[in-house]
Amino acid sequence: MSHMAATDEIFFNRAGLDRQRLESLVDEALAGADDGELFLEYRQSEGLSYDDGRLKSASFDTMQGFGLRSIAGEAAGYAHSSELSEAAIKRAAQTVTAVHRGRGGVMAGPPAGTNTLLYRDDNPLGLEPFEAKVKLLEDIDAYARAKDPRVRQVRASISGEWQALQILRAGGERAADIRPLVRLNVSVVVGEDERMESGSYGGGGRISYARLMQPDYWRAAADEALRTALVNLDSVAAPAGEMQVVLGPGWPGILLHEAIGHGLEGDFNRKKTSAFSGLMGKRVAAPGVTVVDDGTLADRRGSLTIDDEGTPAQCTTLIEDGVLTGYMQDRQNARLMGMAPTGNGRRESYACIPMPRMTNTYMLNGKHAPEEILRSVKNGLYAVQFGGGQVDITSGKFVFSCTEAYLVEDGKIGPAVKGATLIGNGPDVLTKVAMIGDDMALDTGIGTCGKEGQGVPVGVGQPTMLIDGLTVGGTAA
Numbered sequence: 116m117s118h119m120a121a122t123d124e125i126f127f128n129r130a131g132l133d134r135q136r137l138e139s140l141v142d143e144a145l146a147g148a149d150d151g152e153l154f155l156e157y158r159q160s161e162g163l164s165y166d167d168g169r170l171k172s173a174s175f176d177t178m179q180g181f182g183l184r185s186i187a188g189e190a191a192g193y194a195h196s197s198e199l200s201e202a203a204i205k206r207a208a209q210t211v212t213a214v215h216r217g218r219g220g221v222m223a224g225p226p227a228g229t230n231t232l233l234y235r236d237d238n239p240l241g242l243e244p245f246e247a248k249v250k251l252l253e254d255i256d257a258y259a260r261a262k263d264p265r266v267r268q269v270r271a272s273i274s275g276e277w278q279a280l281q282i283l284r285a286g287g288e289r290a291a292d293i294r295p296l297v298r299l300n301v302s303v304v305v306g307e308d309e310r311m312e313s314g315s316y317g318g319g320g321r322i323s324y325a326r327l328m329q330p331d332y333w334r335a336a337a338d339e340a341l342r343t344a345l346v347n348l349d350s351v352a353a354p355a356g357e358m359q360v361v362l363g364p365g366w367p368g369i370l371l372h373e374a375i376g377h378g379l380e381g382d383f384n385r386k387k388t389s390a391f392s393g394l395m396g397k398r399v400a401a402p403g404v405t406v407v408d409d410g411t412l413a414d415r416r417g418s419l420t421i422d423d424e425g426t427p428a429q430c431t432t433l434i435e436d437g438v439l440t441g442y443m444q445d446r447q448n449a450r451l452m453g454m455a456p457t458g459n460g461r462r463e464s465y466a467c468i469p470m471p472r473m474t475n476t477y478m479l480n481g482k483h484a485p486e487e488i489l490r491s492v493k494n495g496l497y498a499v500q501f502g503g504g505q506v507d508i509t510s511g512k513f514v515f516s517c518t519e520a521y522l523v524e525d526g527k528i529g530p531a532v533k534g535a536t537l538i539g540n541g542p543d544v545l546t547k548v549a550m551i552g553d554d555m556a557l558d559t560g561i562g563t564c565g566k567e568g569q570g571v572p573v574g575v576g577q578p579t580m581l582i583d584g585l586t587v588g589g590t591a592a
Contacts, residue, residue, distance in 0.1 A: 314343025359495030374541030410474030477576030481551025552579030
């Protein structure tokens with residue numbers, strides 16, 4: 116069954132909406148607007164958590180609703196409700212028409228269609244029985260505890276969701292998508308004498324639980340969580356000061372996402388509040404730095420067949436060989452800036468207005484082997500994994516904590532360090548990239564991006580990279 120037919124079944128056959136009447140209502144509500152749409156959503160989600168040798172929590176939720184938006188110039192009217200009925204949509208229409216009443220706007224053309232499918236549309240929540248999900252968590256707990264006598268605690272959880280959406284535009288134009296999403300998390304606490312340390316691993320994507328339940332997958336997840344915990348158990352206090360920093364491949368791309376990616380979203384640049392405003396076509400990074408946002412990667416957490424405005428996902432080059440070449444755009448900001456939408460109009464749910472957001476943002480490969488990069492460092496830090504961070508979009512300043520990092524002395528990896536933070540400025544860091552590895556990797560499927568109170572799933576990635584001078588905050592006396 117096609118996505119359109121499947122979502123017709125959900126919204127028109129089951130919910131009882133009349134499609135022709137709804138299309139007429141949308142036409143009437145958006146007459147005179149520059150753009151807009153009716154966004155219909157149905158979503159199921161669940162989560163199971165296992166802790167201290169027992170099932171700690173299990174939840175299941177179903178939600179549905181709509182959001183109706185009218186755009187007039189820079190203004191947007193938005194109304195939403197969890198009540199999927201013609202009466203509720205009529206009430207919403209009375210609200211949003213206020214933004215364009217009296218205007219003679221010409222409705223923007225619809226997005227191009229696509230036949231590309233980036234992920235299966237099976238509902239992962241119903242493919243595996245509840246008992247199998249609980250057994251997976253039990254097996255992870257038993258496996259991790261048997262691996263090392265220093266294991267004190269094991270936490271494991273799985274979560275999944277299945278989102279069906281349909282977008283109706285003026286003129287009877289429609290688009291639909293069905294999105295699965297699953298995730299596995301494992302956290303291990305180890306102890307020796309009085310010292311306790313932890314390590315974690317997470318992974319997933321727009322796939323089914325079947326992949327997570329394969330022994331090679333969940334055992335590797337438990338092994339990695341345990342390995343990280345044991346590394347931290349032997350760590351020493353991190354030094355402080357400015358030094359060379361090598362960022363590992365994969366998840367450390369979160370620094371790229373936060374410190375640079377947000378600054379390349381269209382709305383911040385249209386409003387001139389980004390550190391990159393007005394720099395299109397100018398050099399903003401060292402030669403060799405190429406950054407893309409790619410929503411077209413199969414099964415990836417941040418990928419989208421279409422975005423939440425109906426625009427097909429694409430691969431957008433943001434920085435090419437150090438030169439700023441593009442922004443991530445939704446429809447409204449693209450029109451106001453005289454640019455084309457890039458498939459980056461995203462929303463957390465029907466209750467949220469769409470805005471430019473990242474999908475899978477990563478740096479492309481360079482030419483250096485990771486070993487060559489590490490050998491070039493006389494005295495620095497090798498940051499392998501990151502935890503939380505903060506960034507100021509306007510200035511580009513950021514602070515990130517390292518969850519796994521090592522000293523590098525005379526080109527050799529030294530002891531693990533605890534408590535290291537990286538402090539810098541995103542645009543400035545781009546100019547200090549001295550060497551780029553040939554080992555680009557994407558993260559394992561754990562990213563969630565926050566912006567203006569909305570969270571959406573994203574992916575990040577990069578190769579090993581040397582930054583020639585970055586401030587490290589440490590805990591060493």
